[in-house]
Amino acid sequence: MRSISSCGALLSVYYPQIFLILTSGSYLALSSVVALGANIICNKIPGLAPRQRAICQSRPDAIIIIGEGAQLGINECQYQFRYGRWNCSALGERTVFGQELRVGSKEAAFTYAITAAGVAHAVTAACSQGNLSHCGCDREKQGYHDQEEGWKWGGCSADVKYGVEFSRRFVDAREIKKNARRLMNLHNNEAGRKVLEERMKLECKCHGVSGSCTTKTCWTTLPKFREIGYVLKERYTTALEVEAVRATRFRQPSFLRLKQSRGYIKPTDTDLVFLERSPNYCEEDTVTGSAGTRGRLCNHTSPLTDGCNLMCCGRGHNTHQYTRVWQCNCKFQWCCFVKCNTCSEKTEVFTCK
Amino acid sequence: MAGAIIENMSTKKLVILGVILMLFQAFSFMVGGLIAPSPTAAVSYLATKCVDNEKTHHKNPKWFTPWGPDQCSKIKDFDEAMVKKIEANNIVFAIHIPPPNTEMSTWFQFLLLILHFDIAFKIQNQIADGASITIDVRLAYRDDKLSEWTQMAHSVEQRKLSCNFTAAKTIENEGRLYDCDLLPFMELGSVAHKYYLLNVRLPVNERKKVNIGIGEINDMRLVGIHQNGGFTKVWFAMKTFLTPSVLIIMIWYWKRITQMTRPPVLLEKVIFALGISMTFINIPVEWFSVGFDWTWMLLFGDIRQGIFYAMLLSFWIIFCGEHLMDQTERNRFSVYWKQVIPIVFGSFCLFIFDMCERGVQLKNPFYSIWASDVGTELAMAFIIVAGICACLYFLFLCFMVFQVFRNISGKRSCLPAMTKARRLHYEGLIFRFKFLMLVTLACAAMTVIFFIISQVSEGHWLWGGHTVQVNSAFFTGIYGMWNLYVFALMFLYAPSHKRYGDEQSSADQAGNSGEDTQLTTTITHVDGPTEIYKMTGKEAQE
Numbered sequence: 001m002r003s004i005s006s007c008g009a010l011l012s013v014y015y016p017q018i019f020l021i022l023t024s025g026s027y028l029a030l031s032s033v034v035a036l037g038a039n040i041i042c043n044k045i046p047g048l049a050p051r052q053r054a055i056c057q058s059r060p061d062a063i064i065i066i067g068e069g070a071q072l073g074i075n076e077c078q079y080q081f082r083y084g085r086w087n088c089s090a091l092g093e094r095t096v097f098g099q100e101l102r103v104g105s106k107e108a109a110f111t112y113a114i115t116a117a118g119v120a121h122a123v124t125a126a127c128s129q130g131n132l133s134h135c136g137c138d139r140e141k142q143g144y145h146d147q148e149e150g151w152k153w154g155g156c157s158a159d160v161k162y163g164v165e166f167s168r169r170f171v172d173a174r175e176i177k178k179n180a181r182r183l184m185n186l187h188n189n190e191a192g193r194k195v196l197e198e199r200m201k202l203e204c205k206c207h208g209v210s211g212s213c214t215t216k217t218c219w220t221t222l223p224k225f226r227e228i229g230y231v232l233k234e235r236y237t238t239a240l241e242v243e244a245v246r247a248t249r250f251r252q253p254s255f256l257r258l259k260q261s262r263g264y265i266k267p268t269d270t271d272l273v274f275l276e277r278s279p280n281y282c283e284e285d286t287v288t289g290s291a292g293t294r295g296r297l298c299n300h301t302s303p304l305t306d307g308c309n310l311m312c313c314g315r316g317h318n319t320h321q322y323t324r325v326w327q328c329n330c331k332f333q334w335c336c337f338v339k340c341n342t343c344s345e346k347t348e349v350f351t352c353k
Numbered sequence: 354m355a356g357a358i359i360e361n362m363s364t365k366k367l368v369i370l371g372v373i374l375m376l377f378q379a380f381s382f383m384v385g386g387l388i389a390p391s392p393t394a395a396v397s398y399l400a401t402k403c404v405d406n407e408k409t410h411h412k413n414p415k416w417f418t419p420w421g422p423d424q425c426s427k428i429k430d431f432d433e434a435m436v437k438k439i440e441a442n443n444i445v446f447a448i449h450i451p452p453p454n455t456e457m458s459t460w461f462q463f464l465l466l467i468l469h470f471d472i473a474f475k476i477q478n479q480i481a482d483g484a485s486i487t488i489d490v491r492l493a494y495r496d497d498k499l500s501e502w503t504q505m506a507h508s509v510e511q512r513k514l515s516c517n518f519t520a521a522k523t524i525e526n527e528g529r530l531y532d533c534d535l536l537p538f539m540e541l542g543s544v545a546h547k548y549y550l551l552n553v554r555l556p557v558n559e560r561k562k563v564n565i566g567i568g569e570i571n572d573m574r575l576v577g578i579h580q581n582g583g584f585t586k587v588w589f590a591m592k593t594f595l596t597p598s599v600l601i602i603m604i605w606y607w608k609r610i611t612q613m614t615r616p617p618v619l620l621e622k623v624i625f626a627l628g629i630s631m632t633f634i635n636i637p638v639e640w641f642s643v644g645f646d647w648t649w650m651l652l653f654g655d656i657r658q659g660i661f662y663a664m665l666l667s668f669w670i671i672f673c674g675e676h677l678m679d680q681t682e683r684n685r686f687s688v689y690w691k692q693v694i695p696i697v698f699g700s701f702c703l704f705i706f707d708m709c710e711r712g713v714q715l716k717n718p719f720y721s722i723w724a725s726d727v728g729t730e731l732a733m734a735f736i737i738v739a740g741i742c743a744c745l746y747f748l749f750l751c752f753m754v755f756q757v758f759r760n761i762s763g764k765r766s767c768l769p770a771m772t773k774a775r776r777l778h779y780e781g782l783i784f785r786f787k788f789l790m791l792v793t794l795a796c797a798a799m800t801v802i803f804f805i806i807s808q809v810s811e812g813h814w815l816w817g818g819h820t821v822q823v824n825s826a827f828f829t830g831i832y833g834m835w836n837l838y839v840f841a842l843m844f845l846y847a848p849s850h851k852r853y854g855d856e857q858s859s860a861d862q863a864g865n866s867g868e869d870t871q872l873t874t875t876i877t878h879v880d881g882p883t884e885i886y887k888m889t890g891k892e893a894q895e
Binding site: 125127128129132151153205218219222224226227332333334 | 443564
């Protein structure tokens with residue numbers, strides 16, 4: 001819990017500053033303010049690779065979206081693993097993408113995939129909302145060099161490809177070292193983006209004379225990010241152990257191979273891959289990046305992973321009594337503030353020793 | 354005696370004409386496939402959630418823009434609204450059309466908006482059965498980025514939610530989305546302004562049960578569909594080229610039938626009427642939409658198409674009837690009223706339906722006949738009746754075609770026993786009918802095949818280095834094909850000046866008065882008895 005709150009505090013420290021700088025100033029002076037603020041912001045974000053910093057400075061409007069996308073991935077990761085020993089927390093160097101996991105484990109694979117997918121999802125959603133400009137319409141279309149003319153001639157709806165490409169350019173840019181871990185990270189990033197592309201829904205509408213189907217127009221719809229989380233969680237359970245293969249003895253690792261196979265079988269595009277076995281995540285360990293389960297909430301009657309026996313790794317649990325207050329008899333509306341009564345009862349909460 | 358051009362044309366000339374028409378046909382397909390972009394473009398919009406802090410409601414509403422210099426104060430999701438104690442009635446969904454750095458154009462011809470709600474499953478806040486959502490929507494426009502927004506439509510609409518939850522309704526699946534149907538939202542018949550703004554509210558009124566029981570809405574998505582400007586230009590150019598082509602052949606055809614010494618027969622009149630309806634659909638009135646804000650252009654186009662199809666279907670019936678080769682005299686429109694009534698009635702039903710949908714949308718672009726139960730039932734009734742009329746027409750047409758072929762086989766066995774003139778006459782009738790039957794079936798098959806291809810395919814093929822727009826090729830190709838059909842029809846079935854069967858036998862004519870009656874009702878009689886003929890007859894007698 002301490003690391004999660006510190007991570008949230010870290011992100012919240014920078015976001016108000018980013019928003020404040022970018023949204024202040026008059027419209028005409030916005031470009032200069034952005035140009036001035038971009039350097040300050042980009043230099044202050046911890047853990048950016050040099051190429052990422054360059055992208056940040058050239059597209060300051062996108063860096064907010066990227067941060068939101070990374071946070072979207074982290075939040076989804078914490079939701080999907082909320083009942084496990086590892087709940088998407090880690091010790092280690094703090095970056096805009098959360099703490100980096102040192103062990104090349106299944107958990108690291110999931111983290112990289114969900115973060116890359118989160119950035120792609122957030123960029124695509126921002127384009128749909130109009131919060132990002134130049135979303136894929138800056139390419140030459142039908143031979144037109146002018147973006148406006150291309151839009152008027154043949155249209156250019158911003159689809160997921162721009163978000164995926166942007167995620168690829170930014171997220172993959174943090175992989176600097178030439179080693180097996182780099183191959184693993186790049187593969188898992190791409191797997192996350194591929195899952196997002198696969199889950200795009202094609203929807204069609206018939207229109208035309210008297211509503212008949214003389215014309216049918218199709219488009220793709222961005223799925224809710226929770227669906228991506230569920231899919232990647234399934235890929236996590238079937239993740240594949242791989243090892244890096246060198247083309248020659250002294251060259252850098254060139255591709256990944258399934259470890260259990262006899263030949264050189266490569267993982268598929270959407271498989272999650274890992275290099276090392278996972279630690280048990282029971283104890284806090286700075287070497288592996290494990291945060292441990294001390295102080296975690298657990299359910300003392302559950303036989304599953306959120307039960308105290310499994311969660312606390314046999315160390316036992318503490319019991320605390322407190323008065324639970326919750327809202328009851330609510331009159332629900334489709335959103336926002338709802339009118340409820342307040343109920344309370346005494347209850348117990350269990351935490352790992 | 355003489356027949357239509359098609360009977361007297363040599364095989365060589367007929368093949369040459371066919372090849373020329375085929376080349377034009379291929380060209381019209383290629384114009385759509387290679388030059389034009391796809392017919393329509395779809396743009397996805399995710400509505401921005403703006404917060405309206407004003408407590409008062411005044412006549413001049415404040416406009417909330419999702420981005421730009423004067424953008425509204427936003428919330429990212431409704432958890433944020435919950436924390437700030439913002440109520441449902443203070444949420445405004447804002448959508449700016451088009452996306453940033455683009456502008457709408459009059460070449461887009463129409464703007465169709467489709468609505469989709471992201472509704473999350475919550476055990477305590479589920480979607481009630483038969484739930485209906487009430488939408489308070491305003492539409493505004495402006496023509497440059499610094500102007501004030503001008504309201505152009507305001508409406509309170511209801512749409513029926515049709516949502517399905519595929520997973521189990523358990524706590525573990527809370528937060529997953531329902532699978533909701535798309536909802537019709539808005540249709541503009543012209544795109545006269547550069548920027549449009551939509552502000553949508555979902556007002557809550559617990560006493561009146563307004564927007565209660567519609568689940569927990571996470572997001573509102575819109576899809577904007579418009580015609581591509583490039584496709585519009587290609588389409589207008591095609592129409593502008595085809596109008597004089599069909600007009601010239603119509604004038605030529607009119608001269609041919611007025612040069613005769615007898616009044617035109619029914620079939621000739623119907624062919625001419627078909628040409629008129631083709632010209633009516635060809636006239637590029639749409640050019641005015643580029644300069645004027647005429648919202649009724651879509652409706653007008655629908656009406657013109659309806660007239661052409663009704664005329665084409667009537668022509669087929671009358672053509673079959675006039676080639677029945679039984680001994681009944683026709684040449685009157687009243688003979689065909691039983692077959693034509695399904696055409697007229699079916700077309701009328703579709704016209705009423707179109708007026709109820711697109712006609713009402715001229716005033717209220719957010720209207721949809723499918724939004725209410727009564728409207729849905731009326732619409733289904735009109736469509737079902739039109740479908741029944743179509744089936745009846747098809748049965749009538751098939752029966753008449755069957756009759757013609759039966760009579761053809763009957764006449765064919767009698768051909769060797771006939772005189773030369775009568776044999777040539779019947780052979781001409783048979784050839785005319787079979788030729789048109791073959792061409793019509795080919796055109797109809799081509800239309801159906803391309804319709805199926807455009808439904809199944811993604812819309813474009815990669816052919817070598819080129820992208821082929823299948824849907825555009827379908828539109829321009831089929832449209833060009835039916836124009837060529839009408840053109841060829843008027844050319845080949847115009848009265849011919851050639852004559853054949855010089856032998857005349859007064860004895861035969863006197864002995865077969867019944868078939869003489871049949872002869873006079875067809876278009877074979879071009880010149881009739883002329884002065885020269887009468888003088889020649891007299892000289893022979895003397």
